[in-house]
Amino acid sequence: DGGITQSPKYLFRKEGQNVTLSCEQNLNHDAMYWYRQDPGQGLRLIYYSQIVNDFQKGDIAEGYSVSREKKESFPLTVTSAQKNPTAFYLCASSAVTEAFFGQGTRLTVV
C-alpha cells in the first residue's frame, strides 16, 4: 500500500530539547516537504527537498533542521532555537499532479 507515513502522531517536548519527527514515503517521489499548520495560518513551508542529499529552506526555517540521506526519508528536527514549536506538522511528497500528505504530528511543548 503506497503512501506517506509520519511518526509519532503525538509528541511532547520539554523546553530546551531537540526532537525529531519522522517522515517516510514509498511513492518513489523525488520531492518532499515539511509544513507547519497553525490555526488561521494555513500551511507554511519549513523545508523542502527536490532530490537526495539536497534541501532548501522554506518560509519559516529558523529553528528547524532536516536531512535527506535516502529518497524515502525526510526527517525534521525541531531544535531548542524554535521559540514557538507547538503546532501540527505535516510532511508531504509530490508527483507532477498532486502533493500527498502524511497524517501529521502534533507537537506540544510542556
Next chain:
Amino acid sequence: GENVEQHPSTLSVQEGDSAVIKCTYSDSASNYFPWYKQELGKRPQLIIDIRSNVGEKKDQRIAVTLNKTAKHFSLHITETQPEDSAVYFCAASYTGTASKLTFGTGTRLQVTL
C-alpha cells in the same frame, strides 16, 4: 515570493446551498492552482486543480474558475452536503506542477442541516 490570500476564513451554508471560496495570488508566473480538502483529524487531500491555460474546470459538484488577469481563482461547491464540511486550502505554484506550492490560510466550511 508568492503570496496567496484566501477568503472567507469561515463559511456556513445550509445543506443544498452553494458555497464559494476565493483566493488571490501575487506572482503572475504562477500557473498551477490546486485545492485541498482537510477533514477534521485527517490529512489534506487534493480535490480539484486548474492550470493557467484553462479558465474553468468541473468535477461533479465542484468547480474551479481562474481569472489570470485579476490573479484570482475560486472554488464552487454546489448542492452542499454535510460531508463537505471541512477546511479547504487553495494553493499556487509557478512550476506547473504540485511542487513548491504556496498555500492560502484555509476556509472552514460548515454545512448545516
